[in-house]
Amino acid sequence: MNTELQLKLQSYVDGELSASESRQIADLLARDAEAAALVQQLQNTKSAFANGELEVKLPESREFYWSKISREIERENRQPVAAAEPSLSLWQSLQRLLIPAGAFAALTLIGLVGLFALRTTNQDSFSVHYESDNAVADADAFTYNDEENGTTFIWFSYPSENEFTESDDSLIL
Amino acid sequence: MSAVQKTSESGLTPAAAPPNDSPLVKAAQGGDMRAFEELVARHRDKIYARAFSMMRNEQDAIDLSQEAWVKAWQRLAQFQGDSSFATWLTRIVINLCLDQLRKHKRHRAESIEEMDEESGGVERQMPVVTINPTAGLERGELRQRIDRALGQLSASHRTVIVLHEFEEMEYKEIAKTMGCSIGTVMSRLFYARRRMASLLADLKKAES
Amino acid sequence: MKFQPKSWRWAAAVVCGVCLFSFAASITRAAELKLEAVLIWGTNDTNSPDPNHKLVGPKLAKTLGDLPIKWKSYFVVEKKDFSVNQGATEKVRLSKECEIKVKNADGASVELQLIGKGKPVGKMTKDVNKGCLVTGGNAENFTSWFVVLRKKE
Numbered sequence: 001m002n003t004e005l006q007l008k009l010q011s012y013v014d015g016e017l018s019a020s021e022s023r024q025i026a027d028l029l030a031r032d033a034e035a036a037a038l039v040q041q042l043q044n045t046k047s048a049f050a051n052g053e054l055e056v057k058l059p060e061s062r063e064f065y066w067s068k069i070s071r072e073i074e075r076e077n078r079q080p081v082a083a084a085e086p087s088l089s090l091w092q093s094l095q096r097l098l099i100p101a102g103a104f105a106a107l108t109l110i111g112l113v114g115l116f117a118l119r120t121t122n123q124d125s126f127s128v129h130y131e132s133d134n135a136v137a138d139a140d141a142f143t144y145n146d147e148e149n150g151t152t153f154i155w156f157s158y159p160s161e162n163e164f165t166e167s168d169d170s171l172i173l
Numbered sequence: 174m175s176a177v178q179k180t181s182e183s184g185l186t187p188a189a190a191p192p193n194d195s196p197l198v199k200a201a202q203g204g205d206m207r208a209f210e211e212l213v214a215r216h217r218d219k220i221y222a223r224a225f226s227m228m229r230n231e232q233d234a235i236d237l238s239q240e241a242w243v244k245a246w247q248r249l250a251q252f253q254g255d256s257s258f259a260t261w262l263t264r265i266v267i268n269l270c271l272d273q274l275r276k277h278k279r280h281r282a283e284s285i286e287e288m289d290e291e292s293g294g295v296e297r298q299m300p301v302v303t304i305n306p307t308a309g310l311e312r313g314e315l316r317q318r319i320d321r322a323l324g325q326l327s328a329s330h331r332t333v334i335v336l337h338e339f340e341e342m343e344y345k346e347i348a349k350t351m352g353c354s355i356g357t358v359m360s361r362l363f364y365a366r367r368r369m370a371s372l373l374a375d376l377k378k379a380e381s
Numbered sequence: 382m383k384f385q386p387k388s389w390r391w392a393a394a395v396v397c398g399v400c401l402f403s404f405a406a407s408i409t410r411a412a413e414l415k416l417e418a419v420l421i422w423g424t425n426d427t428n429s430p431d432p433n434h435k436l437v438g439p440k441l442a443k444t445l446g447d448l449p450i451k452w453k454s455y456f457v458v459e460k461k462d463f464s465v466n467q468g469a470t471e472k473v474r475l476s477k478e479c480e481i482k483v484k485n486a487d488g489a490s491v492e493l494q495l496i497g498k499g500k501p502v503g504k505m506t507k508d509v510n511k512g513c514l515v516t517g518g519n520a521e522n523f524t525s526w527f528v529v530l531r532k533k534e
Contacts, residue, residue: 003360003425004522006363007356007359007360007363010359010362010363010366011344011359014337014344016343016344041367041370042366044305044306044307044370045366045369045370045373046338046366048305048307048315048319048369048373049319049334049338049339050338051312051315051316051319052312052316052339053222053226053316053319053320053339054316054317054319054320055218055222055316056218056221056222056225056226057218057221057222058217058218058221058235058238059231059235060235062214062217065213065217065235065239066210066213066214068239069213069239069242069243069246070206070210072239072240072243073206073243073246076243076247103391103395107395142349142352144352144448144449146447146448146512149444149447149512150511150512150513151444151447151448151512151513151514151515152505152507152512152513152514152515153448153449153515153516153517154503154505154514154515154516154517155449155450155516155517155518156502156503156516156517156518156519352449353449353450353451354450354451354452354525355519356425356452356524356525357450357451360425
């Protein structure tokens with residue numbers, strides 16, 4: 001029995017097949033003893049799990065367990081306050097922020113003007129470099145960036161593997 | 174006024190109706206720490222148990238479950254009540270456990286076991302046994318055996334079993350949670366189940 | 382207000398920044414991009430039913446193998462080399478159902494539009510000097526398709 005059929009039999013046990021596929025598998029089970037035996041084994045294992053999990057209790061008292069959580073929450077809440085230096089006056093704090101911010105704004109403005117000047121021979125509009133900017137029709141699509149190799153990967157989950165019927169073709173292949 | 178309600182230390186008895194978390198959640202969303210503490214008291218065992226089932230290590234499970242509660246507090250505003258509070262929190266702890274398992278995996282050299290996880294390894298050659306190794310077992314004993322067998326699975330096989338059988342996730346949802354293809358989920362689940370069947374049969378043999 | 386020596390330092394930093402920024406901008410004005418688009422079929426089977434399918438090369442196999450969605454075998458269904466001038470868009474057909482539109486945005490970034498069965502599937506932008514862009518999705522019988530777009534070496 002090949003892997004594909006084994007996985008299909010498992011999907012049958014898990015109720016992940018379409019109605020027509022389930023009928024096909026039911027027909028197969030009636031004439032293929034090996035397939036029927038595998039389905040039986042998978043069903044046995046599945047029904048064993050249906051009895052639930054072993055009950056596990058937290059080996060710490062309510063107070064002790066909570067104390068660690070509340071301490072962590074308080075620590076996280078305090079963090080932004082701790083980052084500021086209380087000895088600085090409001091004006092000094094503002095100066096600290098405004099000087100680099102002003103310089104950065106000036107740098108960006110002059111840089112942009114410079115870029116436009118350089119591009120006068122090229123009629124292309126100014127474009128910002130995105131590492132990867134994606135607009136995809138599939139809301140469930142996910143993006144994975146492999147920073148080491150610089151690969152950007154976008155996976156389209158639609159249509160899902162189980163939505164393929166015999167007459168369906170892949171969106172691409 | 175605090176929305177804290179009096180509940181027993183252990184939360185609920187199994188036969189009782191599930192508690193209504195909404196008032197506590199609402200109060201916690203408004204910054205009421207006592208309400209949040211009560212939510213922790215209600216669900217701490219469940220969240221710890223899920224972390225333990227995935228990590229199989231008491232200290233890791235305690236740390237990750239506590240981290241999940243801290244994250245939950247920070248993200249309370251995002252909880253819209255689309256699922257139950259316990260389900261929402263369970264998803265947080267599952268994701269934290271998966272992150273931790275991935276970190277462990279990165280530090281581990283590629284092993285034969287790892288390569289076998291998707292291709293089946295020895296389970297590929299195992300004969301199919303139709304005798305039910307758990308037939309006639311009392312519920313408690315059955316759970317004990319399943320737990321022992323789960324402890325012998327690799328982390329990714331165990332995870333896929335936990336998510337499918339106990340969290341009742343569909344293949345697609347598991348693939349999304351674990352960041353792998355549905356095909357990978359299916360093959361992992363298949364070989365995990367075959368290994369479970371074999372381990373349960375061994376336990377039955379040892380008993381007789 | 383007195384002009385402090387500290388302010389001179391800021392002014393010098395601004396001038397240097399402008400020079401660097403302008404230099405970087407002029408570099409990005411490279412014109413033509415030579416690209417390669419590959420349509421790939423990912424499967425757990427070791428052989429493809431199509432004798433024309435060949436396994437991908439080791440470099441591409443490594444790139445695909447490092448992705449979170451893994452298959453045992455990756456077969457090249459179609460491979461096309463093409464070039465796109467800056468600002469221009471090139472249409473490339475990779476299969477009966479799959480077509481891509483690639484725009485050379487600025488000599489480094491490309492805008493890839495993926496079209497499946499005549500319908501737009503997604504639009505992505507990537508700086509191909511930094512690495513390749515891989516898109517993928519489900520195919521029949523629990524397999525996958527991938528489209529890899531990379532700069533031709």
